[in-house]
Amino acid sequence: MSFNNNSDGDLMSEINVTPLVDVMLVLLVVFIITAPLLSPQSLKVTLPKTDAVRQNDKPQKVSMEVDARGNVALDQAHVSDEALAEILRQRATEPQFQLQIEADKAVPYGRVAELMALAQKAGVSKLSFLTVAK
Numbered sequence: 261m262s263f264n265n266n267s268d269g270d271l272m273s274e275i276n277v278t279p280l281v282d283v284m285l286v287l288l289v290v291f292i293i294t295a296p297l298l299s300p301q302s303l304k305v306t307l308p309k310t311d312a313v314r315q316n317d318k319p320q321k322v323s324m325e326v327d328a329r330g331n332v333a334l335d336q337a338h339v340s341d342e343a344l345a346e347i348l349r350q351r352a353t354e355p356q357f358q359l360q361i362e363a364d365k366a367v368p369y370g371r372v373a374e375l376m377a378l379a380q381k382a383g384v385s386k387l388s389f390l391t392v393a394k
Contacts, residue, residue, distance in 0.1 A: 320357050322335060322357065322360065324362070344378065345382050360387075361389050
């Protein structure tokens with residue numbers, strides 16, 4: 261008694277993809293039905309209307325410039341790393357304090373990382389980098 265249907269004696273090497281296609285079609289139908297429910301507008305929520313609120317406290321932006329040699333200037337005044345740490349420690353206690361770093365593209369990443377770590381250690385929580393748009 262032979263279980264082999266092929267006359268050559270080879271096993272069937274084709275994969276039956278019909279079950280895979282069936283599963284994929286079911287998943288597609290489920291996705292099509294549930295996708296509109298995921299967007300916020302489909303929930304038909306009417307948001308309340310209020311008066312615009314203005315924020316009186318504007319961030320106190322302090323600019324830190326780093327030239328190509330790694331020298332640091334805080335608000336146009338050259339400072340050493342120790343003086344920078346002390347100034348940042350004093351200013352970081354202000355609630356609206358924000359440090360903006362303007363680093364030359366030739367500055368090694370390691371130097372910028374040192375300054376970021378120094379600022380973090382001083383307690384600066386808001387830090388941003390200024391760049392020029394292409």
